[in-house]
Amino acid sequence: MPHGGITYLDGQVEARLLSQLQATGMLPGRAHRNLEPQELIRIAVEKGDGVVTSTGSLSVRTGKYTGRSPGDRYIVYDGTTRDTVDWGKVNHKFDPGRFAEIFERMKGFVKGKELYVFDGFVGADPENRIAVRVINDHAWQSLFARQLFIRPSPEELEAHKPEFTILCVNDFEAVPERDGTNSNVFIVIDLTRKTVLIGGTRYAGEIKKSMFSVMNYVLPAKGVLPMHCSANIGRGGDTALFFGLSGTGKTTLSADPDRMLIGDDEHGWSEKGSFNFEGGCYAKCINLSEEAEPQIWNAVKSGAVLENVVVDGETSRPNFDDGSLTENTRAAYPLEYIPGAVIPSMGTNPKVVVFLTADAMGVLPPVSRLTKEGAMYHFMSGYTSKLTGTERGIKEPQAVFSECFAAPFMPRPAAVYARMLGEKIGKHDAAVYLINTGWSGGPYGVGRRIKIKYSRAMVTAVLTGALSGVEYRHDGLFNLDVPVECPGVPQGILDPRRQWEDGEAYDAAARDLARMFAENFEKFKETPDEIQRAGPSAP
Numbered sequence: 001m002p003h004g005g006i007t008y009l010d011g012q013v014e015a016r017l018l019s020q021l022q023a024t025g026m027l028p029g030r031a032h033r034n035l036e037p038q039e040l041i042r043i044a045v046e047k048g049d050g051v052v053t054s055t056g057s058l059s060v061r062t063g064k065y066t067g068r069s070p071g072d073r074y075i076v077y078d079g080t081t082r083d084t085v086d087w088g089k090v091n092h093k094f095d096p097g098r099f100a101e102i103f104e105r106m107k108g109f110v111k112g113k114e115l116y117v118f119d120g121f122v123g124a125d126p127e128n129r130i131a132v133r134v135i136n137d138h139a140w141q142s143l144f145a146r147q148l149f150i151r152p153s154p155e156e157l158e159a160h161k162p163e164f165t166i167l168c169v170n171d172f173e174a175v176p177e178r179d180g181t182n183s184n185v186f187i188v189i190d191l192t193r194k195t196v197l198i199g200g201t202r203y204a205g206e207i208k209k210s211m212f213s214v215m216n217y218v219l220p221a222k223g224v225l226p227m228h229c230s231a232n233i234g235r236g237g238d239t240a241l242f243f244g245l246s247g248t249g250k251t252t253l254s255a256d257p258d259r260m261l262i263g264d265d266e267h268g269w270s271e272k273g274s275f276n277f278e279g280g281c282y283a284k285c286i287n288l289s290e291e292a293e294p295q296i297w298n299a300v301k302s303g304a305v306l307e308n309v310v311v312d313g314e315t316s317r318p319n320f321d322d323g324s325l326t327e328n329t330r331a332a333y334p335l336e337y338i339p340g341a342v343i344p345s346m347g348t349n350p351k352v353v354v355f356l357t358a359d360a361m362g363v364l365p366p367v368s369r370l371t372k373e374g375a376m377y378h379f380m381s382g383y384t385s386k387l388t389g390t391e392r393g394i395k396e397p398q399a400v401f402s403e404c405f406a407a408p409f410m411p412r413p414a415a416v417y418a419r420m421l422g423e424k425i426g427k428h429d430a431a432v433y434l435i436n437t438g439w440s441g442g443p444y445g446v447g448r449r450i451k452i453k454y455s456r457a458m459v460t461a462v463l464t465g466a467l468s469g470v471e472y473r474h475d476g477l478f479n480l481d482v483p484v485e486c487p488g489v490p491q492g493i494l495d496p497r498r499q500w501e502d503g504e505a506y507d508a509a510a511r512d513l514a515r516m517f518a519e520n521f522e523k524f525k526e527t528p529d530e531i532q533r534a535g536p537s538a539p
């Protein structure tokens with residue numbers, strides 16, 4: 001069907017889609033289902049939403065909001081969720097009646113407009129997947145959904161019945177007085193109606209992270225552990241997981257030419273093994289370089305979506321060093337853009353688990369080995385520094401304890417996930433390491449971030465077993481076993497105190513962090529003593 005030079009789906013498919021949408025009360029003027037990337041790119045460019053860069057990638061700007069809005073994320077409070085969700089600062093309550101009202105208003109808003117629908121899946125494991133439908137009012141957001149979620153085969157598309165629906169309308173804004181929201185932005189998850197409503201923000205990360213929250217709610221009830229981690233497999237079939245909050249290196253360090261990528265951010269661990277929830281990656285690209293991150297660099301090509309990267313007007317070249325729109329510049333691309341990626345993205349039971357942290361205080365050792373109890377302690381603590389940009393309002397690194405390295409996305413109480421992880425690690429006898437990809441030689445502003453090549457070398461040493469045979473020293477304050485040597489890493493770096501000019505200043509800062517750990521852990525008084533004792537000593 002011609003439309004300004006664009007060929008859309010055939011009329012029959014559109015008619016069927018329109019009637020499905022009508023059945024839910026949506027009456028768009030036009031609707032398109034699973035358009036090919038080239039079509040979506042052409043529409044986005046035609047409508048002035050984006051430009052094609054010299055790499056072939058589509059570059060867009062998200063406007064006011066360039067990171068997640070955690071204060072505007074809600075879960076509908078009803079019979080399903082009342083006693084199963086950990087309500088509070090992360091999981092904000094939303095009234096079911098208000099949900100229905102805002103949903104109606106959104107339907108009214110899209111009436112007669114043009115919508116883009118992506119039908120696909122979340123969860124690579126057929127036994128643990130959800131058929132998802134994402135409805136957008138902008139073509140580039142539909143391209144994002146297509147690249148990040150799992151794309152259906154033609155047969156799967158034909159048989160697809162949406163179990164969960166995301167309605168994300170960028171141009172619709174909430175009115176707090178009317179809608180009961182905190183701002184014009186809202187991300188509301190209704191686990192009963194199996195619907196997510198997003199409005200007011202164009203930051204596409206909300207789309208993927210809202211489905212992550214859904215999986216994190218649904219899977220524990222099926223005995224499957226959902227995890228905020230990346231995963232890859234070695235040539236011998238050994239799976240490794242890399243947990244970590246935003247900016248700690250899940251995406252960067254899991255893209256490893258020596259290993260096959262399963263996924264960069266969201267995984268499940270079932271009785272059978274591990275699996276990715278997604279079909280794509282969402283890499284940060286501030287200061288992206290071909291040398292340090294060749295696989296990600298090469299994935300920025302046609303089909304990839306760049307968010308808030310400044311593009312040179314004359315050459316159309318993306319300037320990854322320009323953080324003037326945000327530090328949280330992003331590239332979204334399908335998993336197959338990473339050479340050797342595992343598709344369908346399933347792995348074995350993990351043998352090695354890495355906890356990534358980016359310590360902006362510059363005091364944690366860059367690599368240490370954890371005992372089983374130490375692993376539980378650090379998983380429950382979830383220490384890192386929030387880096388700038390990913391969440392609204394973070395202007396400089398800020399120490400944070402985020403349970404399971406994932407608090408913003410975990411609807412259930414942290415103990416539910418921690419217990420499951422403990423059981424899995426025990427059952428499969430997985431080795432656990434803590435890798436600090438943060439600052440060295442002083443805090444943020446004084447010291448420098450550890451070089452990616454050294455963090456990679458530490459990861460390689462952990463995964464090849466090179467750290468099994470070496471000598472360890474015990475760090476009494478942090479209660480960590482620290483290797484005294486590591487292939488590919490200058491020895492001095494392994495001892496953070498030696499990197500500081502002033503040893504006593506290091507000691508003071510280290511004591512501060514140890515105290516923060518201990519204070520944070522006070523909320524876990526019910527935890528077995530051996531876990532409580534596995535953390536830093538309170539000085």
Ligand SMILES: Nc1ncnc2c1ncn2[C@@H]1O[C@H](COP(=O)(O)OP(=O)(O)O)[C@@H](O)[C@H]1O
Pocket residue numbers: 244245246247248249250251252253264282283284285286287288437438449450451452453455
């Ligand atoms: N030593 C390091 N290890 C990992 N990433 C680093 C390191 N130093 C700088 N970086 C940068 O930090 C960011 C890590 O982000 P990313 O891998 O996307 O984290 P996550 O996926 O956990 O949110 C990237 O922009 C990367 O280039």
Ligand SMILES: C=C(OP(=O)(O)O)C(=O)O
Pocket residue numbers: 068205209245246247250251265282390
């Ligand atoms: C997209 C996000 O995740 P990450 O930074 O871990 O990739 C996010 O936290 O908004």
Ligand SMILES: [Mn+2]
Pocket residue numbers: 247250251252264265282283284
């Ligand atoms: Mn990531």
